[in-house]
Amino acid sequence: MASKKTNQNKATEENANSRRDFIKKSGLLTALALTPPSLVMASENKWDEKIAEYLETVPLSIEVNGKKHNLNIEPRTTLLDLLREQLQLTGTKKGCDHGQCGACTVHINGTRVLSCLTLATMQQNAQVTTIEGLSKGKKLHPMQEAFIKHDGFQCGYCTPGQIMSGIACIKEGHANSREEIREYMSGNICRCGAYHNIVDAITEVKEGGMLS
Amino acid sequence: MKNFQIIKALSASSAVSNISKESSAMFIAGGTNLVDLMKKNIATPDKLVDITALDLKKIEFLSGKVSIGALAKNSQVAEDPSIKEKHPLLALALAAGASQQIRHMATVGGNMLQRTRCSYFYNPDMPCNKRVPKSGCGAIGGSNRMAAIFGASESCIAVHPSDMCVALAALDATVLVEGPKGKRQIKFTDFHRLPGNTPEKDNTLLDKELITSVEIPDNNFNKNVHYLKVRDRSSYAFALVSVAVALDIQNNKINSARLAMGGVAHKPWRLTEAEEFLKGKTVSENTFRQAANLAMKGAKSYGDNDFKLTLGPNAIVEALTIASSK
Numbered sequence: 397m398a399s400k401k402t403n404q405n406k407a408t409e410e411n412a413n414s415r416r417d418f419i420k421k422s423g424l425l426t427a428l429a430l431t432p433p434s435l436v437m438a439s440e441n442k443w444d445e446k447i448a449e450y451l452e453t454v455p456l457s458i459e460v461n462g463k464k465h466n467l468n469i470e471p472r473t474t475l476l477d478l479l480r481e482q483l484q485l486t487g488t489k490k491g492c493d494h495g496q497c498g499a500c501t502v503h504i505n506g507t508r509v510l511s512c513l514t515l516a517t518m519q520q521n522a523q524v525t526t527i528e529g530l531s532k533g534k535k536l537h538p539m540q541e542a543f544i545k546h547d548g549f550q551c552g553y554c555t556p557g558q559i560m561s562g563i564a565c566i567k568e569g570h571a572n573s574r575e576e577i578r579e580y581m582s583g584n585i586c587r588c589g590a591y592h593n594i595v596d597a598i599t600e601v602k603e604g605g606m607l608s
Numbered sequence: 609m610k611n612f613q614i615i616k617a618l619s620a621s622s623a624v625s626n627i628s629k630e631s632s633a634m635f636i637a638g639g640t641n642l643v644d645l646m647k648k649n650i651a652t653p654d655k656l657v658d659i660t661a662l663d664l665k666k667i668e669f670l671s672g673k674v675s676i677g678a679l680a681k682n683s684q685v686a687e688d689p690s691i692k693e694k695h696p697l698l699a700l701a702l703a704a705g706a707s708q709q710i711r712h713m714a715t716v717g718g719n720m721l722q723r724t725r726c727s728y729f730y731n732p733d734m735p736c737n738k739r740v741p742k743s744g745c746g747a748i749g750g751s752n753r754m755a756a757i758f759g760a761s762e763s764c765i766a767v768h769p770s771d772m773c774v775a776l777a778a779l780d781a782t783v784l785v786e787g788p789k790g791k792r793q794i795k796f797t798d799f800h801r802l803p804g805n806t807p808e809k810d811n812t813l814l815d816k817e818l819i820t821s822v823e824i825p826d827n828n829f830n831k832n833v834h835y836l837k838v839r840d841r842s843s844y845a846f847a848l849v850s851v852a853v854a855l856d857i858q859n860n861k862i863n864s865a866r867l868a869m870g871g872v873a874h875k876p877w878r879l880t881e882a883e884e885f886l887k888g889k890t891v892s893e894n895t896f897r898q899a900a901n902l903a904m905k906g907a908k909s910y911g912d913n914d915f916k917l918t919l920g921p922n923a924i925v926e927a928l929t930i931a932s933s934k
Contacts, residue, residue: 452611471656472609474643494644501709510709513643517614518636518658561709570708582843583707 454517460485461529469516476500476511479526487527487556491585498584501557501564502526508564510583527556530563538606539563542597550588558584562598563607571602609646614656620786620820623659628788628816630655635818637679638714640706641722648730650723650739664717664820667691672826678717678819682772683708685716695824697854700835701775707844717819719772720783720799723810724874725846726754726766737763738807753912754848757920758873764807765910767871768800769846775835777876778852778868781824787817796822800875807874829854829866834931837870838923847871849919851927855886862886862932867903872920879903882924891932893925900924 453468460483469478476493479485479502491499493512500512503525530537539559542548549555561584565571570580577595586594601607614636617623627633633655636642645651664677667688674694676685685691686702706714723729728736728746735744747755747765755765773796781796800811813819832855839845850870856863865886867879882903889895900921909917 454614470611471614472611472646494647495640495710498707498709507712508709509713510640513640513710513713515614515636515639515643518639518660565708568708579843580708583709 456517456519457521458516458519458524459522460524461526471515471517473516474512475502475504475514475516475519475524478516479511479524485526485528489553489556491554491557496585497554497557498561499554499557501560501584503560503564506567508561525560527559530559537563538601538604539597542601542606543594546593546597546600547590548594548597549586549590554584554586554588558586558594562594562601565598566602566607571598574599610649610652612646612653612656614658616658616661618661620659620662620664620818623657623662624786624788624816624818627655627657627818633657635659638681638718640710640714641718645723649732650730659818669694673823674826676716676822676824678821679715681712682706682714682716682719683711685772686711694826694830695775695779696830697779697833697835697852698772698775698824700833701771701850701852704835704837704850705771716772716822719770720819720822721811722769724766725769727751729766738766738803738810741806741808748910751912752910754846754871755910755913756873757907757909757913757916758869758877759802760874760908760910761803761805761807763805764803764874766803766807767873768810768875769871770876771835771837771847771850771870773800774850774852774868774870774876776822776824777878778854778866779824779827779829780866781822783819784821784823785813785817786820787814789814791820797876797878803874810874827854828856828863832857832931832934834927834934836923836927836930838919849916849923851923853924853927853931855928855931857891857932860891862889862891867899867924867928869903869920869924872907872916879924881905886928893929896925896928896932897921899928 452470454471456467456469458465476488476490479488488502488511489499491497495510495513500510501508502511504522530540539562543559561581565577565580571577574595577598615626617626632653634653636656637659642651662679664679666677667680668675669690682702686699692699726747728734729739734746737743737745745764752765756767776796783794783796783799785792794812798812834853837847837850839847847870849872852868854866865883867882869877882899885899885902903924904921907917
C-alpha cells in the first residue's frame with residue numbers, strides 16, 4: 397500500500413527516485429500518523445497537504461498561451477483538468493471527458509488534440525494554446541469573429557472546441573469544401589445543431605485567407 | 609482514476625526492462641484508449657512506461673516493403689504522400705477511423721492494441737468475460753447490435769474496433785515486436801486472435817512485448833482499392849460493418865484480390881475464400897455477389913445484429929464495385 401502512495405514521481409531513467417528517498421518520505425508520513433498532536437498541528441498549518449503534495453506529485457514545465465508555468469501535478473492529471481482546475485483557464489470545456497465530443501480540443505505545439513485524453517505529465521515543455529490564447533488584447537481571432545457573425549453556436553458549450561478545431565482544420569488543409577470541413581470537424585459534436593453555421597464560419601475564414 | 613508512477617523510457621530495450629519490473633505496468637503512447645480505460649478503472653496500472661521518446665516514428669520505404677514505426681501517428685500515416693500513392697487502402701482506412709484530433713494523438717501500435725467498444729466491456733456493473741474472466745457475457749442475450757457474426761464463442765461476441773487493422777490484414781502486413789526474450793515477427797493476420805475461452809486476450813503478444821513497427825510488402829494495389837465503412841452516422845462512429853478491398857485489375861480481369869472486414873469479428877476478418885474465387889474472374893456484379901456469398905459462409909448472428917447478415921454481403925458487393933470502377 398505504501399509503495400502505491402509514494403512511488404509516483406515521474407522520473408527519467410537518469411534520475412529515478414531511489415528506494416532510500418522513498419523510505420525517508422514514507423517514514424515521515426508514518427511518524428506524522430503516529431503522533432496525533434503533530435498531525436493536528438500539521439493539519440492546521442496545511443503541512444500534511446504539503447507533504448502529500450510533495451510525495452504524490454511530479455514537476456511539470458509547460459507553456460500555456462505564451463506563459464510559462466512550473467507546476468507540481470499528480471501523474472493522473474489530464475491536461476484538461478490542469479487547465480481548468482489549476483490554471484483557472486475554464487474556456488476549455490469538459491463535455492464527455494472520454495474523447496467522444498471534442499469540447500476539450502486545444503492545440504499542443506500547433507496540433508489539435510483532445511486535452512481530456514492527454515496526461516499533462518507527458519507534455520513536458522509543450523506549448524499549449526487554448527481559446528483564451530487566441531485574441532490579441534481586445535481584438536478577437538478571425539475565427540471567433542466569424543462564429544459570432546454566422547451564429548455558429550447556440551448554447552456555446554462546444555464553441556471553444558469548435559473554434560480550436562476549426563482553426564486547425566484550415567491550417568491542416570482540410571477546409572477545401574463543405575464536405576471536407578464536415579468530415580474533418582466531425583470530432584466536435586454540437587448538441588444544439590449549429591453545424592451549418594459552423595461550416596459557414598470556417599468557410600469564410602478559409603476563403604478570406606484570414607489565417608496567415 | 610487511480611494514481612500511478614510514470615517513467616519515460618529512452619530506448620525500446622529499456623522500455624521492456626522497465627515494464628518487466630512491475631506486474632501491472634503498462635506502456636503508454638497516444639493514450640487515447642488507455643487514459644479512457646484508466647478513467648473507468650478498467651485498466652488500473654501501478655506504473656506507466658511512457659514510450660513517446662523512442663525513435664519509432666518514421667515511415668521508411670525499404671527494398672520490397674514499407675516500414676511504419678509503431679509510434680507514427682494515425683494522421684501522419686494517413687496523410688503521408690507515399691503511403692497515399694503506394695498503399696492508398698491503408699490511408700483510406702485510417703482516415704475513416706476516429707476524429708482528426710484523435711488521429712493526431714493515436715499511434716499505429718496503439719491502434720492495434722485498442723480494446724473492444726462492446727458496451728458490456730465498458731460497464732463495470734455488467735458481466736464481461738473480457739474485462740473480468742469467468743464473469744459471463746452480457747452481450748449474449750443482451751443488447752448486441754455491434755456484436756460479431758464470425759468466430760465468436762460462448763464467452764465473447766465482441767468485435768475489434770479498428771479500421772486501420774482491417775487494411776493491414778488485407779495487405780499481408782507483418783508486426784515487429786521486442787520483448788524480454790528478444791525480437792520477433794508476427795503475421796498481421798495472426799496478431800489479433802479469436803476469443804475462445806480466453807477473451808481477456810485480444811492478441812498474441814507475449815507478456816511485456818512492445819510493438820516496434822509494422823511492415824507492408826510492396827504490392828500492385830495502388831489503384832482499385834476501397835475502404836467502405838457503414839456506421840450509424842456519416843463520420844466519427846465505429847463500424848457496424850466495414851470492408852477493405854484491394855484489387856489488381858488488368859483488362860477488366862482480376863489478377864489478384866485482397867478482402868477483409870471490420871466490425872464482424874474479434875479480429876480483422878480476412879476473406880480468403882472470396883479472394884481465391886475472384887482471382888482470374890472478369891469484373892461483374894454477379895461475380896461480386898457470388899464472392900460475397902462465399903464470404904458469409906458460417907456467419908452467425910445474435911438478435912440485435914441479425915441485420916449484419918444482410919448488410920455484410922451488400923457491403924462487400926458495394927466495396928468491390930467501387931474499387932473496380934476507380
